[in-house]
Amino acid sequence: MLELVTVSLLNGVVYGLLLFMLSSGLTLIFSMMGVLNFAHASLFMLGAYLSFQFGRWVGFWPALVVAPLVCGVVGAAIERYGLSRVHARGHVAEILFTFGLAYLIEELVTMVWGRNAVANAVPAVIDFPLFHVFGSTFPAYKGLMMLISLAMFAFLYLALKKTRIGLVIQAALTHPKMLSALGHDVPGVFVLVFAVGSALAGLAGVIGGFMLLTQPTLAHAIGPIVFVVVVVGGLGSLSGALIASMLIGILQTFAVAVDYSLLDLFRALGVIVSRGSPVYELLAIKLATAAPIVPYLLLVLMLIVRPRGLLGTRDV
Amino acid sequence: MSGATAAGEHGARSAVPGRRTWRLLAAVALLVALPYLPGFQSDFGRSLLTQMAIAAVFALSFNLLFGQTGLLSFGHAVYFGLGGYAAIGLMRAINHGLPLPMLAVPLAGAAGGLLAGAVFGAVTTRRAGTIFALISLGVGELVYAATFMLPGIFGGEEGITASRTRATVDFGFPLGSQLQVYYAVLLWTVAAALAMYAFTRTPAGRMCNAVRDNPERAEFIGYNTQRVRFIAFAMAGLFAGLAGGLHAINYEIVSADAVSAQRSGTVLIMAYIGGAAYFIGPILGAIVITWLQSSLSDYTSAWLLYLGVFFIVMILYAPSGLAGLIVMHRRVARPRALAGVLAAYGIALVPLALMAGGAILAIEMGYRLSTQPELGTRMRLLWMPLDAASPSPWIVAAVALVGGLLLFRAVVPVVASAWERAAARA
Numbered sequence: 001m002l003e004l005v006t007v008s009l010l011n012g013v014v015y016g017l018l019l020f021m022l023s024s025g026l027t028l029i030f031s032m033m034g035v036l037n038f039a040h041a042s043l044f045m046l047g048a049y050l051s052f053q054f055g056r057w058v059g060f061w062p063a064l065v066v067a068p069l070v071c072g073v074v075g076a077a078i079e080r081y082g083l084s085r086v087h088a089r090g091h092v093a094e095i096l097f098t099f100g101l102a103y104l105i106e107e108l109v110t111m112v113w114g115r116n117a118v119a120n121a122v123p124a125v126i127d128f129p130l131f132h133v134f135g136s137t138f139p140a141y142k143g144l145m146m147l148i149s150l151a152m153f154a155f156l157y158l159a160l161k162k163t164r165i166g167l168v169i170q171a172a173l174t175h176p177k178m179l180s181a182l183g184h185d186v187p188g189v190f191v192l193v194f195a196v197g198s199a200l201a202g203l204a205g206v207i208g209g210f211m212l213l214t215q216p217t218l219a220h221a222i223g224p225i226v227f228v229v230v231v232v233g234g235l236g237s238l239s240g241a242l243i244a245s246m247l248i249g250i251l252q253t254f255a256v257a258v259d260y261s262l263l264d265l266f267r268a269l270g271v272i273v274s275r276g277s278p279v280y281e282l283l284a285i286k287l288a289t290a291a292p293i294v295p296y297l298l299l300v301l302m303l304i305v306r307p308r309g310l311l312g313t314r315d316v
Numbered sequence: 317m318s319g320a321t322a323a324g325e326h327g328a329r330s331a332v333p334g335r336r337t338w339r340l341l342a343a344v345a346l347l348v349a350l351p352y353l354p355g356f357q358s359d360f361g362r363s364l365l366t367q368m369a370i371a372a373v374f375a376l377s378f379n380l381l382f383g384q385t386g387l388l389s390f391g392h393a394v395y396f397g398l399g400g401y402a403a404i405g406l407m408r409a410i411n412h413g414l415p416l417p418m419l420a421v422p423l424a425g426a427a428g429g430l431l432a433g434a435v436f437g438a439v440t441t442r443r444a445g446t447i448f449a450l451i452s453l454g455v456g457e458l459v460y461a462a463t464f465m466l467p468g469i470f471g472g473e474e475g476i477t478a479s480r481t482r483a484t485v486d487f488g489f490p491l492g493s494q495l496q497v498y499y500a501v502l503l504w505t506v507a508a509a510l511a512m513y514a515f516t517r518t519p520a521g522r523m524c525n526a527v528r529d530n531p532e533r534a535e536f537i538g539y540n541t542q543r544v545r546f547i548a549f550a551m552a553g554l555f556a557g558l559a560g561g562l563h564a565i566n567y568e569i570v571s572a573d574a575v576s577a578q579r580s581g582t583v584l585i586m587a588y589i590g591g592a593a594y595f596i597g598p599i600l601g602a603i604v605i606t607w608l609q610s611s612l613s614d615y616t617s618a619w620l621l622y623l624g625v626f627f628i629v630m631i632l633y634a635p636s637g638l639a640g641l642i643v644m645h646r647r648v649a650r651p652r653a654l655a656g657v658l659a660a661y662g663i664a665l666v667p668l669a670l671m672a673g674g675a676i677l678a679i680e681m682g683y684r685l686s687t688q689p690e691l692g693t694r695m696r697l698l699w700m701p702l703d704a705a706s707p708s709p710w711i712v713a714a715v716a717l718v719g720g721l722l723l724f725r726a727v728v729p730v731v732a733s734a735w736e737r738a739a740a741r742a
Contacts, residue, residue: 036446085632091446092388093635096588099390099581100627107621111679114686220577224457227450235446281468289465296458303451304439 003134008257009250010133014142016249017149018208022222023229023241024152025200031236032160032169032193034091035083038098041223042105043198047071047205048214049113052120060123068202075198079191087190102219110216117215145207152200156238169193228295232302234312243310248295255291344506351498362494363566368606369498369505370562375586375598376512377555382584383592384516385548386528387441388449391456392556392583394436395429397575398459399557401470402428403564407478418483418491422504422561429557430550437549441542444531456577463572475571478564491565501562508558513595515551524548585623589630591637600638618683625675653738660734667723674716681709 026040047067054063078101086093122141129137160166171179172189180186212218229248233240262283266273273280302309351362374396381387403425410416440451463470470476480491491497515521526534527544534541564570573579582605590601605623612619634641648654677697681704684695693705702709 036450082628082632089635092386092449093631095388095446095449096584097628097631099584100624100631103581103620103624104628107618107624111618111621111682111686114689224453224577228454231447231450231454281466285465293458293461293465296454296461299451299454300439300458303442303447307443307447 004257007134007136008253010138012250012253013246014146014249015253016246017146018204018211019225019229019245019249020242021145021149021152021204022201022208022226023233023245024149024156024238025197025204026226026230027233027236027238027241028156028160028200029194029197030230031238032173033190034173035094035098035194036091036227037197038095038223039078039101039105040098040197040201041219041226042102043071043075043201044205044208044222045109045214045216045219046074046105047202048120048209048212048218049109049118049205050202051206051209052113052118052214055120055123060125064203064206067206068199071202071205072195072199075201076191076195078198079194080187083194084187084190102223106216106219113216115216117213120210120214122210141207141210145211148203148207152203153238153242156200160238225295228299231299232309234309237309237311240309240311248298251298252291252294255287255294258287261286347502347506348499351495359494362498364606364610366494366498366501366566367610368603369501370559370566371583371586371602371606372599373505373508373562374556374559374583375590375602376509376595377552377559378583379587379592379595379598380512380515380524380548380552380555382587383594383597384521384528385524385545387444387545387548388584389452389552389580390449390577390584391452391454391459391580392552393575393577393579394456394459395432395553395556396560396563396579396583397463397570397572398432398560399425399427399429399553400560400564400570400574401476402431402557403561404476404478404570407480407564407568408476410484411479411482413484415484417486417489418480418565419487419489419500419503421480421565422558425561425564426554426558429560430554432557433550433553434546437546437553441545441549444527444541444545453577456575456580459575460572460577463575471571473572475569475574477569480565480568497566501566504558504562508555509599512551512555516595520544520547585627589627589637591639591641593636594639594643597637597639604638616680616683617687618679621679648735648738648741650741653741656734657731657738660731664724664727664731667720667727669720670716671720671724674713674718674720677709677713678717681713 022041022044025043026037029035029037029040050067050070051060051063054066058066082101083094083097086097122139126139126141126144128140130140130143131138160170168179168184169189169192172184172186172193176186179189208222212222225248229241229244232248233242233244262285263273263280266283273283350356350365355361356365374392377395378389378392381389381392403421406414406416406421406424407418410418410421436455440448440455443451464472480497483490489496489500491500516524523534523539523544524547526537527539527541531541534544560570560574563574586601586605587598588601589605590599591597608619608623612622616622630637636644645654645657648657680697681695681702684691684704685693694701694703696702
């Protein structure tokens, strides 16, 4: 039992920090621009492919720097030449634009790298056991991922709360006219924010690429869960996103490990549900099978109980 | 989405009372004659028409939310699919001897869609805007995952099948051939489109527009905005379920892809490209996208990329959709005024074709190299044989793309001034 709890907890924290990596850039863009970027997971996927490609050409460590930078440039171009045109038409138009972009990036990635998964293996330099828990090894790349994830949190937190540019960025959403009257380049600020958010997605992609499968459907597999993290944490709250990612990571990992259904619970309580009962099939689902829907159940539950999310400060 | 029913309002007030009715009858007559017109006489053509009609109902139901009430849903296929499952359930019951005609099956779809819409709508319509969009996405993923977890109800990966021909009663209207299916679907499509149009004209439909445009003011007048959104949501669920029921009749199978995020995305694109601000818009979008889906996908495996580009271009440059473009040109539709505009379009067409040609060349070669390497690098684009591994076609593509883009930028002012002159004359 202790073994199960320890290993599941560790895996849950690893998965949670991976989710936070993914959602940090999204949270940044949402909280500073009010734009819900549906193409965020696509930029993450682009980062994974770019790191695979650069990793082949120049090795892992340079790729870790170059791939996010390229994603940042792509993000800046998206904001400068596309998104900035639709800001005036409101948030729904922005969402639609990024939704279309997600289609486009998925197909462009297919065009360059094909429909099948590329052989994006864990780089040899970070593929060694860091320590052992109950006989299973904890690889170094997971440690690196956790480190980068926490560094992202620290960077965003300090940059936004403690620096001058952070204050300017925060003001750009709420008081754009005042800010430009004071001589700041508001569209430039938006380009910067979108570029940094995209670069964070790319950085997450470098690490997430070999932990998950690098294929064109990656963005769609991961995108909805990232949105759940952001909603449950409270739209635009960085600390909320961290807590929500850990919560979802741990919940889902434990759910996978539990091989019982509601039927077993009822049986333990002395209630026998007959096989012919209309709810039998619903109750017979094992928690392990239901693990994929845990985040979405949490989302719906959160909406009923506390619509603004864990640490959300405003309704959207 | 302001000015939602501008076209409708104009017609209702200015036209002679009987004119709209005549136009409607003419449209229905055309739809009835369509499967006998050249190009549609094959089963393939009739199947395409059927798919267009189903897509039109689905896109119209989506637009009750999006265009009319301002709710952007990323999970509308949930109601289409659940309606489809309800309908296929009734079809199976009819197969086993239930004395109902197959023609009534879409009603079960509508009931299923309404039920699902009422259940999920109670939770999801608490919020509008961004949050609503996210929740609809979450509900979509939830239902999609659930269809795999409850194979006894949803049939798992294979889905649920039934026969549309095995029925004890048919009132002289059997559903066997594709032609018979087309007429059955057409009947329901016309009825559903009229019902949805009627809904937009009721006080409830008008309140939907009010809640879309100014929820705060609607609250002050004394309306509960959540309740209005809920009504719109349930109605949209009903008609989406009806479309799902038609889908069940047409394909005789309903599987998890009926509730998938991809179907939700497609209906969104249909409604937007067609023009969400006009009632007729989603129908146009459904026809165009369904046609592209079936014809373009025969020629190229990159058709989703072309669809994505089309969608993005519409968002950036024509947010009012195809219907909006048509209305825009109707304003200058005087022979003399329009001539100048058309001439300018003719000039703009040259760089546009150059640009598109370059892009298509590059895209097709890229797809060949990465997704079909087993076919080799020698390929044929239209009539031109070329080798995707040699640099020359890539250079041609790049020159055409960049040159076309530069030329197009030079031509834009010409088109703009032609428009100004036309607007001044009209």
